[in-house]
Amino acid sequence: MDIIDKKKYTGERGRVFILSGPSGTGKDTVFNHMMTLQPGIDNVAKCITATTRPQNKDHGEKSQQTYLFLSRSEFLERVIDGYFLEYAEYAHNLYGTPVSSVMDKVNAGVDVFLVIEVQGAAIVKRKLMDAIMIFLIPPSLSALDKRLRLRSRDSSEAIRKRLESAIIEMKAIPTYDYLLVNDSLEQTAMELHSIIIAERSRIRVGHSVVLNNDISDG
Ligand code: 5GP
Secondary structure, eight states: OOOOOTHHHHOSSOOEEEEEOOTTSOHHHHHHHHHHOSSOOOSEEEOOEEEOSOOOGGGTOOBTTTEEEOOHHHHHHHHHTTOEEEEEEETTEEEEEEHHHHHHHHHTTOEEEEEOOHHHHHHHHHHSTTOEEEEEEOSOHHHHHHHHHHHTOSOHHHHHHHHHHHHHHGGGGGGSSEEEEOSSHHHHHHHHHHHHHHHTTOOOTTOOOOOTTTOOOO
16 A cells, blocks of 8 residues: 555644643643653744843843743834744733744644744634744642742832733633643643644544545445
8 A cells, every 4th residue: 555644644844833821830840841842852942032021130041032022112013024933011010923834834744833922823713823822820829929929020110910811811711722730840840841742633624635546335
């Protein structure tokens, strides 16, 4: 029998994964840990996004590695130029996903992760209907409060606002495909890994091919 190419059914192009969840839940930590799990997963990359928020050099944030840090006017110019797939205002700062950094990877067959908040996620889903939406929650709001304090990046007032935002953001959970609880880092990273593996076997619309000789009634 001829060899059947799985990609005829699952597609040659990469997938778009959206990972959302309240700030401080550990989205980046879970993603980074998932990338270190063995056996390793290849052809997965995180999309570097742009922001107008100040760079946090004390916490090791490097331009072009953590974010592309832009002034508000630079950001708005790029909005006009159609540079972003989506953008949103969050905690008085703008955040946006460059369209090219998503599509270049997808076209090269790489699965791309957008670690973005819920408003931007909804925009991406409207534009890319087969984007896979994953929501990460903390085990409790008190655990989130503790993590935000341990991170010691925000003032008490800013932490209070982030907790309020968390409650609002969690209202979007029903619009997502998967829900992960970040209780144990190891377990959550493994669950994320499993989602990617499972999605790589999903038959994607527009990729179905009927094999003349291999389909019969019995
Ligand atoms: P932080 O300031 O804590 O790094 O990020 C604040 C929030 O913005 C996080 O929930 C983060 O996932 C989200 N975010 C980061 N980049 C983008 C982006 O390009 N677009 C949107 N909509 N949200 C983003």
